[in-house]
Amino acid sequence: AMEDVSAKFVSQKISRTRWRPLPAAALQPPDLFATGSWDNEDNRISIWSAGDLENAGLNGEYHGEPHLLCDIQHNGDVMDMQFLDQERIVVASSTGTVTIFRHHQNNQTLSANHRWEKAHYHVDQDTSCGGAACTGVVCSNPEIVTVGEDGRINLFRADQKDAVRTIDNADSSTLHAVTFLRTTEILTVNSIGQLKIWDLRQHRNEPSQIFSLAGDRVPLHCVDRHPNQQHIVATGGQDGMLSIWDIRQGTMPVSLLNAHEAEMWEVHFHPSDPDHLFTCSEDGSLWHWDTSTNVSEKPSFLHQGGRSTAYLSHSTINQSVVSAWLSNDPTKDRMEITNLIPNQTLSVNSLDVLGPCLVYGTDAEAIYVNRQLFA
């Protein structure tokens, strides 16, 4: 319900929000998250406590608004951000630099742990200017992959000074996002509507597969892979469209779902409940896509007042019995779509989901935490 959402105005435009990962076998909901800001004269990385743990109720839910634990100055806009482990965060900067920050939990401070200056650059890495924005980062400890406006792909290891592997000119257009497909393979999306698979074991500087949107080559801004069924990939585009791809077959998306009215900035499958998907957009909306079950069997779910709920049937091309995301039976599998922010006007730049919790940040300089996503 709406009253479970707490908001805080933070006097900086938020470009990224990320939950700190939970230790294995944790029973508690996530309690800490990080944010990064953009377009400020002084940008910051901040660590927040999701709520007041002291006053936690019997069910372990939190109360109160998020409060700041510590923050640190960051050079340039925060373009992307990812927790490497419980303590370290990898941050991509508009200056092209990639930094690992360490969160010291004993005294609540942040410090720069390691830095790859100008990991992304135009023309010449050694000149004083010419850094190219690093647009995306993904990590799987200890490996870190970054992509940028320079069309370059870097592979770093958290413990090594130099890049393990660099693919110069991997893409002739801007790479907007990256994610792991398997341990040695990554997925990238670019500004001409392409989804590419790269096999990092191979020494060829070419993608092993290219998928592409038909027609107008609308730029793709975000990508996420189904946590259990690795062949299912979701991307979000400049026109706000959600594309579902089955990378086992074809070169075009399996389904195109009309979604937001402007750029989709992030798409995330729920990590442990991947029938749920979340997207946010420049148009100021945040959508919850639910394929979990036949709608009629689950009447109470997300029908609370004030929300606009819409039903959309798949416009699928391909049949698969494995997943609701690939299914094309419009009578059986309807998707329930809920806009979680009815009256927002400015862009929702980032969201993250973990357990029952959602955190998102906006250009209206506010962060929001919803602790009972499935209440």
Place this chain on the structure above:
Amino acid sequence: TPLTDTVPPQVVPGADPSARQLCFAWGPAEVLVCETLFGRAGGSRSRCLSRSPSPSRFWGEGRAGAAAPVLTGSVAGTGEGAPSSSCVFVVRRDQDIYIQTLRKLFNESHGIFMGLQRSEEELAGKSRKAQLVQVSKNYRSVIRACMEDMHQAAVSTRDPALQGQYSTQVSILSAMELIWNLCEILFVEAATAGPLLLRLLDWVRLHVCDVDSMVREVLSSESPSKHKLFWNVVDVFVLQGRMDEARHLLSKEASANPTSMNMYKILDDLMKKMPVPSLGNIQTLTELELKWQHWHEECQRYLQDGTFASNPHMESICKILLGDEDAILEKKELMTTWYHFLVTRLLYSHPTVKPMELRFYAQSSMDLFLGGESSPEPLDMILMAAFEFEMHQVIKECSIVLSNWWFVAHLTDLLDHCKLLQSHNLYFGSNMREFLLLEYASGLFSHHSLWQLGVDYFDHCPQYGRVYLELHIERIPLSTEQKALKVLRICEQRQMHEQVRSICKIMAMKALRNNRLGSALSWSIRAKDAAFATLISDRFLKDYCERGCFSDLDLIDNLGPSMLLSDRLTFLGKYREFHRLYGEKRFPEAARLLLTLMTAHIAPCSFWMTLLTDALPLLEQKEVIFSAEQTYELMRCLEDLTAGNPDKQKFQDDDVETTKVEMLRLALARNLARVIVKEGTVEGS
């Protein structure tokens, strides 16, 4: 008063008044100050540049009617300054925009503002009014939240200068809320006789906080009735009409003094019985007035028969209940402001005051309270203007004395939605609401990151909003592609084609400079900029001619329908397709495409030689690929090129070119021979 502090005039740092002549130009949100040599003939002068920031004057020591931000460059003096490098200084106008804590105010109120614009007048009468009052309350609660944060910041900082700054902000915010609240009661809610007094009481209780600490001290003491400030607190409660609290305190005193029990009982009874206007009740004003008259007479009787004569405190309370001006004025320190005095006076002598009568009581209350000892400050003048229902005066005074446009812009917009400002047009054609919104939004646009908020404000200025947005949006620095995309989205949503083109061109140029041909091309495709697409295509072709292979194949192979944007781009795409067909050994298709590129004039003439050279290996294949007809066409292309070229000299002089032409002629002739034989054989067999 809590609103007293001073900020010295700001001197523009670095602008050397002793060495240079200064000139300035007003921009939409800032002032440019430049050093100049203009008019230096009469020798150099020394200058002082200062800007008087308004808040200090506003809340300052009784200097009424302060001026708007004034920029002065005083010119005087002697000396000769040596010419050196000149500087340009930027002096910002809406200085509050840069206060970090206030960003919360700007962002949160933006949401409320947008909600108000969306809430069209579908609701009529009461529910519309309730809606508008709610909006007003929302604005106020944002101001209060900000005040809270600012107060917290003031308390937690150790830097005295910073602490001073925060405290100043707290007092400015608190004054803003005070004014807004009064405007809400008088204009938005337009409370009528009866409820009006209740609202004004709430207003005073909310804003006169100077006595709160005293009240807390007394109430928390072990035995409140023994406290030396006990009667002060009782008086505070009575003056603010907080009867229950006053009676509660009095009952403690009574139980400690059994001898005067009777006297307490009588006073308590009077206080309990006092008739007050109610919101929900349907009692008419006449009924109330009748009851009140009756009660008033009862108080009068007790006072006259000396019931309270033995206790001066209680006697004075009884006088206050009777609305005795002198008795109330004696408690000046406990009221602290003339408007508290006004409300107390109304409560005990004119509880059914009508809105239009307020102005008389307000004026006389102020005169009585200040008693000629001090002159009214700007804040007093603003409140007075509100009591006089001079809405425009309120807005004008606030514009002059406040250091931000936030307050007047939002208040005026709200009043405009209440349909209270319609008649007022300004001389330059736009109305006051729009004028103030434009000012505020311009301020936002001058800020490094708040510019996004400004867009929505411009959208709701029907007359000049669009022009302002067009002018401002072009000045947003496009530091990353992501930011450019956001600016572009704003322009595209509003069909600002000119700006869309210019943003894409800037980004395409940047990409081109960084040798990112692919990115450059996708930017010009987005802007549908054919000329630029041609330019980039030429770069691709030039690269190809120099290196013999294509860069950025992933892009060129996937041009799709965007290929049709410019002829050159079409050619690039088709030419690359030829190479692909050739690479896949689909020779007849490749040959046909190659020929079409020339005969359909898709290829630029300058490229024909390259195309003909590309034909060479096809002519040399074992298999005959070009038909006789196609060979003739190729020959004609070659002859057109060599003959029709005005630069004929070039072909004769250049050995390499001559050899190439000779080789081509030979190859074409041989192919023709082969194809005649082949076609003859096929037809003959």
